[in-house]
Amino acid sequence: MPRRSDGTDFSLGPTTGELAAVAIEARLEWRSEQASHADCLLVPASALHADGRWIAAGEEVLQGGSPVQLDATPWCRPAGRPRIELDRGALRLPADLRPGRHYPAHLFGRAVGGPRDMQPVRLVDTGPGGRLLLDPNHPLAGRNPHLLLAPTPEAAASGSRLATLFDGPGMQAPPAVDGAWHFAPGALARRDEASDIAFYARPRLVQHLDARCRAAIGELYDRLLQPGTRVLDLMASHDSHLPPHADVELCGLGLNDEEMAANPRLAERVEQDLNACPLLPWPDAHFDALICTASIEYLVRPSEVLAELRRVLKPGGLLVITFSDRWFPTKAIAVWGRLHEFERLGLVLQLLQAAGFAGLHTETRRGLPRPADDTYYTQRTFADPLFAAWGYAPS
Incomplete structure (x- = not known):
């Protein structure tokens, strides 16, 4: 067992047998030129044994019950290397x-x-x-990230390593090159260019993300959406991923009316193919907030759609885009599958910026265990990760 400088053992609170049941939320907070960012990973407390600095901080967290902040720079190497x-x-x-x-x-x-x-x-x-x-430097090099360790009542997946927290973050910061860097010729093409209306004609009353990822999306929407507001669920289906207590007036726009009819939260339904017509059937400044869940990767005219979303938002209105690492591969735009998952977040961030949204933020959440009743439980250790980006229409 690792020891302190005085020769006594670090215990991290629980005994070794109990340690796997204790979870720590590790959170990176940093800023890029375009946005603020938070990247979260849940790990068992035993994962802190990989580094003496993590052990000391973890002991403080578990004994005091309060978050502990560390300078994350030492784990964001290489840094300072010339191009x-x-x-x-x-x-x-x-x-x-x-x-x-x-x-x-x-x-x-x-x-x-x-x-x-x-x-x-x-x-x-x-x-x-x-x-x-x-x-050649780490994607977070030079960005002065802060690492926060905090106790959490949630479970962490066994085998989750804290080093994973530094694998990906930083890559969502768009580079200082032409704004169309993602969109090479053919980037918006799809393997299946047949009618989207035909593809989605048969209702799919199933969940496309696991229960823990859906719960994380619901918690995020609950945190960001204000009570009593009018919200558009873009590319809606039978579940809008809002918590039951969410007090909002919800409108849905999707491709299958039968799916939307099965969604008890929708007060209004509009059936429309945004790839055929990106113009929205509402007046300017109609909505307080917009949500788009696990669907942004299917838009072949994303810039036109986001321009419309900004138009129908009230000044200061919120747009939240969430996604994970599962999608229909034949209907997603080609560039989506070529990008690292954190670069996909960068693509969404750059679309928001190009459309004129302000106050940009990204958030990721990884390391939850896959639910035992999930179809892919025997194939995937971790729950589906959450990637989110949001911004506000100019006031």
Whole structure:
């Protein structure tokens, strides 16, 4: 067992046998040029044994019951390394490399990483003659992230490692390149370009995310939506993922009226294919808030739709977009499957920014155990992760 400098043991409160039942919420808070960010991971308290600094903080959390803040910089390495310039001709690389994207370090040879090095490296720019400019630093390097450890009554998945918290965050910060960095030719194409009306004609009265992810979405909406407001559920179905006590007037716009009719929360239903017509049938400044759950990846005209969402929002109105790592692959836009899951959050963030939304924020939540009654319980240890981005219409 690890020891303090005075030779006594760190106990982390519970005995070893009890430790797996104790969960810690680890939370990274940081800012980019575009937004504020919070990335959360639930871990068993035993996961803190991987680092002496985590052990000391964890003991303080479990004994005092209050959050403890640490400087996360030591775990965001490498940092401070100069950019690397390479000749593409000397490497075997995919043809569709895009400036702004992250790629595993091993892809760029020994000048950047070893043969199995999966550390993300951002391609900053490409130039004439096959020149590549790379940023080899951790995605959070230079952003002064803070790490908060707090006790939580929720369970954490066994095997969750605290080091996972630093794998992904930072990649959602859009790069300082052309705003269309995600949208190379063909990025908005789909494997199935047939009618969306036909694809969604048969009602699917099933859940597409597991119960813990849905609960996390409901908690987020409950935190952000104000009572007594008019809310649009964009691309709605039979469940709007709101908690039962949510006091809002809810309107739904979706592709299947039978699905929406099965949603008891909807006071108004509109059936419309946004990919065929992104114009919304409401006057300016009609809604107080908009929610879009696990659907943004299906829009082939996302910029036009977000412009309409801003139009129908009241000044200061809220737009919240949530998604996970499950979708219909034949109907999602091509770029969605090519991006790292945190880069998908960056894509959504950049769409919000381009549409003129302000007060931007992202939040992620990982590390919950998959429910025992879930279809994929034997295949996936962790619950579906939550990724969220939101912003406000200008006042």
